Amino acid sequence: MSPHMGAAYNLARWLTRNDHDAEDVVQEAMLRAFTFFDGFRGTDARSWILKIVRNTCFTWLQANRPNEIIATDVDQVSDISPLVSCSSSIDDPETVALRKTEARQVDAAIASMSTTFREIIVLREIEGLSYKEIASVIDAPIGTVMSRLARARTEIRRALARASDGKP
Amino acid sequence: MTPENARRLLNAYVDGELDAASTMELETQLRESTALQQEFERLSALQSLVRNRASRFDAPSHLASRIFAALPETKPARAVKTVPGWWRSLAMGATMAAVALLLWTIVPTFNRLDPDAATREEVLVAHVRSLMADHLTDLTSDQRHTVKPWLSSRLDFAPPVEDLAGEGFSLVGGRLDYLGGRPVAALVYRYRQHIINVFVWPFSKNREIPVQNWTLRGYNAMRFDARGMSFWAVSDLNSKDLQKLAGLLQRSSQ
Numbered sequence: 001m002s003p004h005m006g007a008a009y010n011l012a013r014w015l016t017r018n019d020h021d022a023e024d025v026v027q028e029a030m031l032r033a034f035t036f037f038d039g040f041r042g043t044d045a046r047s048w049i050l051k052i053v054r055n056t057c058f059t060w061l062q063a064n065r066p067n068e069i070i071a072t073d074v075d076q077v078s079d080i081s082p083l084v085s086c087s088s089s090i091d092d093p094e095t096v097a098l099r100k101t102e103a104r105q106v107d108a109a110i111a112s113m114s115t116t117f118r119e120i121i122v123l124r125e126i127e128g129l130s131y132k133e134i135a136s137v138i139d140a141p142i143g144t145v146m147s148r149l150a151r152a153r154t155e156i157r158r159a160l161a162r163a164s165d166g167k168p
Numbered sequence: 169m170t171p172e173n174a175r176r177l178l179n180a181y182v183d184g185e186l187d188a189a190s191t192m193e194l195e196t197q198l199r200e201s202t203a204l205q206q207e208f209e210r211l212s213a214l215q216s217l218v219r220n221r222a223s224r225f226d227a228p229s230h231l232a233s234r235i236f237a238a239l240p241e242t243k244p245a246r247a248v249k250t251v252p253g254w255w256r257s258l259a260m261g262a263t264m265a266a267v268a269l270l271l272w273t274i275v276p277t278f279n280r281l282d283p284d285a286a287t288r289e290e291v292l293v294a295h296v297r298s299l300m301a302d303h304l305t306d307l308t309s310d311q312r313h314t315v316k317p318w319l320s321s322r323l324d325f326a327p328p329v330e331d332l333a334g335e336g337f338s339l340v341g342g343r344l345d346y347l348g349g350r351p352v353a354a355l356v357y358r359y360r361q362h363i364i365n366v367f368v369w370p371f372s373k374n375r376e377i378p379v380q381n382w383t384l385r386g387y388n389a390m391r392f393d394a395r396g397m398s399f400w401a402v403s404d405l406n407s408k409d410l411q412k413l414a415g416l417l418q419r420s421s422q
Contacts, residue, residue: 004386006404009227023231030235045386099221106221124183125218128360128406131185150179157214 004049007127011050014122015057017111021064029056047129047136054119054137061115068115109159117152124149174204182211184408224361284391287400290347292384295365295402298343298354304363305341305356315342319353327353327368328395330420337364337413357413364403364413371398379414381407390414 013022123129180186307318316329340356352369376393389402
């Protein structure tokens with residue numbers, strides 16, 4: 001299948017937070033991509049496909065879950081708590097269990113963010129896109145990418161701190 | 169520098185996206201401010217945690233066929249009614265062909281004048297096949313002392329196998345492959361969610377070629393020669409991180 005199918009599905013899955021909806025969105029996005037394929041002149045096919053997937057996601061969310069789309073302005077953030085560090089790569093059962101807990105907390109932290117910040121984390125940390133590529137996908141200047149990424153990481157850190165505080 | 173601006177720059181610095189001038193300015197500030205230094209360490213730890221622990225959801229296998237099945241219905245019905253049946257099936261065939269083109273050959277950076285073009289194509293095909301056929305490795309091990317002798321005993325050369333887990337590139341294992349009419353070693357590395365195939369064989373040209381990068385059908389690839397071997401790496405990893413791997417392999421080969 002397409003080398004970009006994985007990236008397309010992952011983004012849609014993170015934005016819709018649901019398998020079934022992600023499939024619908026990717027299908028619609030791929031059909032749109034096909035319709036507009038004549039308009040594709042660039043060389044970065046992945047960003048182009050992801051941009052269509054992203055726009056399709058937002059259209060879908062607007063129609064189905066309008067309350068999830070909240071425009072968020074970047075504001076100053078203070079009071080940042082220290083962070084749990086990444087567990088080592090040794091494979092004893094305790095470490096494996098800790099790693100699973102970490103994975104659950106990280107996933108929950110990303111899922112808890114607004115779509116604006118969630119998409120930027122998924123594109124940067126999971127898909128490994130450059131700032132320039134992200135700017136092209138979300139159709140925003142690189143300065144906006146920088147601000148949102150900084151803010152998104154602060155949000156994740158807060159969510160992770162809440163998760164580890166809430167543990168018995 | 170305002171705190172907000174410092175935070176933006178620090179994030180870009182952690183991401184390796186800061187320009188040279190701002191990097192120098194920030195590094196000066198980092199040396200002077202313990203608080204900024206701590207913030208940098210927290211940010212690096214957070215980045216590594218998210219990268220290594222966040223889930224990447226795989227597309228279900230039926231999705232591709234589902235999309236293919238949905239395609240003909242996207243043609244406008246009015247246009248279809250006015251054309252004869254044979255033309256319609258031809259148009260549908262063209263639709264499928266265009267989609268195949270869309271999905272497979274989106275980036276036509278293939279340069280036929282390049283004598284390496286055939287190898288580039290072969291290397292990409294070998295990479296894709298290794299992921300599709302559920303045959304990524306013949307020997308799965310993250311121990312270079314296990315992978316290297318296994319490959320050497322089955323080839324007429326000893327491929328350099330490096331443990332780069334400390335740099336984020338963990339060794340998954342080794343595989344025998346066949347490229348350019350000869351058996352080659354395929355070393356499989358993983359970086360975050362991305363699989364990288366590094367094909368290695370003794371090079372036949374007279375002089376060593378420095379690092380070359382290219383993109384083929386959305387995949388990033390690179391090659392270089394070192395210590396009498398040709399290294400060809402291909403992955404869906406971004407080219408920056410792939411070049412980092414090239415640098416590490418080159419350095420350890422010296």
